[in-house]
Amino acid sequence: MEKILTKQEIEALLAAVFEGKIEPDKELAKAEGMVLSYDLFSSEAKGNIPNLDIIYDSFIRYQRGTLSNRLGRIVEIKKMGAGAYKFDDFLHTLPSPVAMAIYKADPLKGAALVAFDSTLVFTIVDCILGGTGSSVVPTAGNRMFTSIELRLVQKIVMDILADLEKAWAPLYPTKMGFMRMEMNPRLVNIVPPEYQVVTMEMEIQIEEIVGKMVFAVPFMTIDPVREKLKSGSQVDMMAIDPQWSYRLSTELLEAPLDLSVEVGGATISLDELLNLAPGDTIMLDTPCHSDLEVKVGGVSKFMATPGLRHGNKAAQITTILGKGREQ
Numbered sequence: 001m002e003k004i005l006t007k008q009e010i011e012a013l014l015a016a017v018f019e020g021k022i023e024p025d026k027e028l029a030k031a032e033g034m035v036l037s038y039d040l041f042s043s044e045a046k047g048n049i050p051n052l053d054i055i056y057d058s059f060i061r062y063q064r065g066t067l068s069n070r071l072g073r074i075v076e077i078k079k080m081g082a083g084a085y086k087f088d089d090f091l092h093t094l095p096s097p098v099a100m101a102i103y104k105a106d107p108l109k110g111a112a113l114v115a116f117d118s119t120l121v122f123t124i125v126d127c128i129l130g131g132t133g134s135s136v137v138p139t140a141g142n143r144m145f146t147s148i149e150l151r152l153v154q155k156i157v158m159d160i161l162a163d164l165e166k167a168w169a170p171l172y173p174t175k176m177g178f179m180r181m182e183m184n185p186r187l188v189n190i191v192p193p194e195y196q197v198v199t200m201e202m203e204i205q206i207e208e209i210v211g212k213m214v215f216a217v218p219f220m221t222i223d224p225v226r227e228k229l230k231s232g233s234q235v236d237m238m239a240i241d242p243q244w245s246y247r248l249s250t251e252l253l254e255a256p257l258d259l260s261v262e263v264g265g266a267t268i269s270l271d272e273l274l275n276l277a278p279g280d281t282i283m284l285d286t287p288c289h290s291d292l293e294v295k296v297g298g299v300s301k302f303m304a305t306p307g308l309r310h311g312n313k314a315a316q317i318t319t320i321l322g323k324g325r326e327q
Contacts, residue, residue, distance in 0.1 A: 051229045062163035071127040080201040088193035091185040101157040102179040110221040111190040120211025191218045
């Protein structure tokens, strides 16, 4: 019930205003202040992680080849979408049964996980053991994975962590360390239930079979590198495949080149050229003791002194030229 001022209270209030003891503007400003609810764990409060998908793009490039080689099958990987959940809500989205690998990205704090659905797990196990990989999901639904099956999936997890290290390297060098495998979401507590995690779901197609893999990384783990993710220069770096650059530079070093040493030149008329005969002498414009021009692919790159080495004609580099002229 709203309080109503008495006559005496109204008179006292007016007197205080006239005497300057109360400033109406300030009092009204105080009255307009309101307490707003603010969820520290919501995605709006934390905000999205910019450019994080670029790291996963790089990871997919590595993992596609790694998984194909490991299973001996054609593998395609594509992103299905990112999301932000409270950790407890995320666990409720996981299928049953599910295989989860817990790992740590040093020096970033906290742990993260990657989850595999049953279709992907049984397909991986069948391919590793030499099966066809065509019809691998057991008819007995919801059976839990055996320790042998989890052990085989762990081999794939180790490959995944190695490729994650490569994907993170241009942005923030990390050491991905495997911790354990789990099947029961209740036993997974990488963060308290109300903390936020950032997820990325991927679809893994192994020939005709399609399974799902989900990454979940706590927000507090990624938070220290948010500014680097926002940086445009870092985004450009992530778009470059370091292995591709290394292979290209290696191949370039083995590329054959045409190299020529010009002893000199001369200018004659067409009439003189047509009248040349055996025994005629053409005088070159280069003194015999001067350096000669060395061309690589028709481009002048060096100056050299002519000579002999082991009975062969040779030239010793004396000067390195820049774009057409001496450096």
